[in-house]
Amino acid sequence: MEFKIERAKQLKEKPVETKLGFGRHFSDHMLVIDYTEGIGWHDGRIIPYGPIEMDPACMVLHYAQETFEGLKAYRHTDGSIALFRPEINAQRLIKSNERLCMPPVPVDLFLKGIEELVKYEQDWVPKEPRTSLYIRPFCFATESGVGLHPAKKYKFVVILSPVGDYYPEGVNPVKIWVEDEYVRAVKGGTGFAKCGGNYAASIAAQVKAEQNGYTQVLWLDGVHRKYVEEVGTMNVMFLINDTVVTTPLEGSILPGVTRDSIITLLKDWRVTVEERHLSIDELMEAGRTGALKEAFGTGTAAVISPIGELHYKDETVIINDFKTGKLTKKLYDTLTGIQWGRVEDPYHWVKILK
Amino acid sequence: MEFKIERAKQLKEKPVETKLGFGRHFSDHMLVIDYTEGIGWHDGRIIPYGPIEMDPACMVLHYAQETFEGLKAYRHTDGSIALFRPEINAQRLIKSNERLCMPPVPVDLFLKGIEELVKYEQDWVPKEPRTSLYIRPFCFATESGVGLHPAKKYKFVVILSPVGDYYPEGVNPVKIWVEDEYVRAVKGGTGFAKCGGNYAASIAAQVKAEQNGYTQVLWLDGVHRKYVEEVGTMNVMFLINDTVVTTPLEGSILPGVTRDSIITLLKDWRVTVEERHLSIDELMEAGRTGALKEAFGTGTAAVISPIGELHYKDETVIINDFKTGKLTKKLYDTLTGIQWGRVEDPYHWVKILK
Incomplete structure (x- = not known):
């Protein structure tokens, strides 16, 4: 599919790169592709960012x-622009759409759409440290009607937002409410x-x-209300003694791209990773005894977010004196180093836009 | 709040009342009210039905x-128009909004909005038997931004759709997949x-x-995968011997207006109603032995939908020879009789628009 291009008559002023926040500014253009049952995806176009008319x-x-994805474009020091494992996002969107009875966006179309839009908007990829261009592809039903059935019409849209840190705390530890x-x-x-x-x-x-003074929640499973699942909108990992423990992918948690990348790094570093059920009782006990050395959330938006405190029922445990742990820091530095092109990428995760 | 009114330049042709289907036609006007944090609900207006511009x-x-409600306006034989327990929908929307951290639409505003819109669109309330005007109030976040937090801006919109039967089967029994x-x-x-x-x-x-040849699903609970919850988008009731059994309201099922009305009717008729957990094993066994006399779904859209067949794993049970049961029929006739003004309304459920 070739995309038609309609250039915005007036370009926006770029926001100050040191004060971006997360997801508050959007670039000049967006990608829109329509889907109609019997025709498939059609009318791909890069058009000025602006309102969509909806019945x-x-x-x-x-x-x-409705489904969505989240990934980032990174500015390397030589000026080039990199994506990080975008094909994983493409594959995950297919799984999400399948669960919601929505048509798949083919991997090639997803990748081509993002690459062409980001190249077209390349001036929007910020250069300041710890900034990137957040890419938000999303899909939604546009058919009109209030009978419940899988819609016959959809839109796939990609918008771009230059971002800084997700949490105001940056990469400092956050307090988590269980x-x-x-x-x-x-x-x-x-x-x-x-x-x-x-x-x-x-x-x-x-x-x-x-309201209780915590930044995010740690979710427990819905069946036993006992096993750790995710933290906020991130996957979660715990260093207990010398082993990293994280929730297995069994249908109730999101298969994170960052989660997968970190598990790969850890295994390469010969750190034992256990994907297993971890009860909140075991976790709090590890916190009490000090066996819980480090904890962190992982996700595209925040990359790695160290956890400094866990509050469950009437008890609070502090992790690593509320400081970012050594392993957490090494993971953050390595992963973001690969993403921003400062560290070698033996995994071929980074895709430089040509 | 007074609503501004903008009349459509051209009115639509009304659809044929014997061929309405469900939720496919919409009236000439809609109600829109905006919400802004710090201001509250404002700018209520009745405007031509048409696209909403969304960032x-x-x-x-x-x-x-996003949350919604569903209720109906009924044409009585004297030409007057009736709503059925609309204050229950108003209260339920408040509960739904609370769960999703959305601001409540005050009961008075909800009722005034619907009453004024329906009166303005009264020619759209159909007159044919078994038809009504389906009213769809809905609320959604309009704030722009991809950070996750409760939005600060919302819209409350009401649209109207003249409808016939929800299921193509009408009030005939449907086949249900467990x-x-x-x-x-x-x-x-x-x-x-x-x-x-x-x-x-x-x-x-x-x-x-x-795909398996069934009209709808019977949901089991998410924890034990064992207890009956709802059928499709309806509450569900089973006549086992002389007792009507239905799922209790414990947070996982919708508190249906039709469900509540039917329980009231049954209790007045001295039929024992048990709101209790009913396992699929007990239900299938009742089907096997014939203790399961009748079964039906209840909801605003279909009112009462008799269940003629249940399929669970490799077993099928037929209920009441795949015929609409006596109690089911009596409930349907009484409830729709009250709604359409043909049967006395000792409960003051019907609200005639003045």
């Missing part, structure tokens, strides 16, 4: 048939899919955590 | 912060809220049921 009965506004009332997902549901409904359901717990 | 980063398209792979909701999640994410998650099971 009030369009199904996404009622039944949330949530035992709200549930994020359960096996058989949509936990492994990156779909809007999971995020809508999670907001109440996040607000509750913040 | 591509608006949060509803990414994180599904789903043991996909899960609709779990306690601690959003099962009790009428939010888009629940419906997006349910589509895959519905498609699977249809």
Whole structure:
């Protein structure tokens, strides 16, 4: 598919790169591709960023048939622009769409769309340390009608946002509230899919955590209310003695690109990684005895977010004196080093845009 | 709040009332009210039905912060128009919004909005038997930004659709597939809220049921995969011997207006109603022995939908020779009789628009 291009009449002023925040500024153009049952994906176009006209009965506004992805473009010191494992995002979107009975966006179309849009908007890839261009591909049902069924029309849209740190704390440790009332997902549901409904359901717990003075929540599983699942919108890992423990991919958590990359790094470093169920009781006990050396969330937006404190019921444990741990720091430096082109990439994760 | 009114330049041709289907036609006007944090609900207006302009980063398209309601306006034989217990929908929307950290639409504003819109569009309330005007109020986040937090801006919109029967089968029995792979909701999640994410998650099971020759699914609970929850998007009731058994409201199922009305009718008729956990094993055994006399789904869209067949794993049970049961029929006739003004309404459920 060749994309038609319509250039914006007026370009925006770029935001100050040291004060970007996360997801507040958007670039001048976006990619839009339509889907119609019987025709497939069609009318790909790069057009000025601006409002989309939606029928009030369009199904996404009622039944949330919507999925998304998140990845970043990084500015290397030689001026080139890199993507990080974008094909994994493409494959995950296919899985998400399948769960929601939405048509797959072919991997090639996903990659071509992102690459052409980012190249077209390359002046929007920031240069300051710890900044990047966040890429948000998303898919949603546009068919009108309030009967519930898989829609016959969709849009795939990609928007771009220059970003700094996700958390105001930067890469400093955050305080985590272990949530035992709200549930994020359960096996058989949509936990492994990156779909809007999971995020809508999670907001109440996040607000509750913040009201209690915590940055994010640690989710427990929905069946036993016992096993650790995710932290906020990130996967989560714990260094217990010499072993990194993380939740296995069994349908209720998101298969994170950062999670997978970190497991690869750890295994290469001969650190034992256990993908297994970890109960909150075992975790709190490890916190009490000091066996819990480090803890961190992993995700595209924040990359790695160290956890300095866990609060569960009436108990609080402090991890590594509320300092970023050595392994956490090494992982962050290595992964972001690869992403920003400062560290060798033996895994061929980085894809330089040509 | 007074609503501004902008009349459509051209009115649509009304669809043929005997061929309405469900949710395919929309009236000439809609109600829109905006919400801004710090200001509250403002700028209520009745305007021509038409596209809403949405920023591509608006949060509803990414994180599904969206809720809705469903109720109907009925044409009585004297030409007057009736709503059915609309205050229950208003109260439920408040609960749904609370779960999704969205601002409540005050009950008075909800009722005034619907009443004024329906009166303005009264020619759209159909007159044919078994038709009504389906009212779809919905709320969604309009703030732009891809950081996850409760939005600061929302819209509350009401659209109207003249409808006939929800199922092509009408009030004839449907075949139900008992789903043991996909899960609709779990306690601690959003099962009790009428939010888009629940419906997006349910589509895959519905498609699977249809592929197997069934109209809808019967959901089992997400924890034990054992207890009956809902049928499709309806509550479900079973007449086992002389007792009606239905799922209790414990957070994972929707508190249906029709469910509540039917329980009231049954209790008045001195039929024993048990709101209790019913395992699929007990249900199938009741089907085998013939203790299961009748079964039906209840909801605003279909009102009452008799169940003629249940399929679970490798077993099929037929209920009441695949005929609509006596109690089911009596409930349908009484409830729709009250709604359409043909049967006395001792409960003051019907609200005639003045």
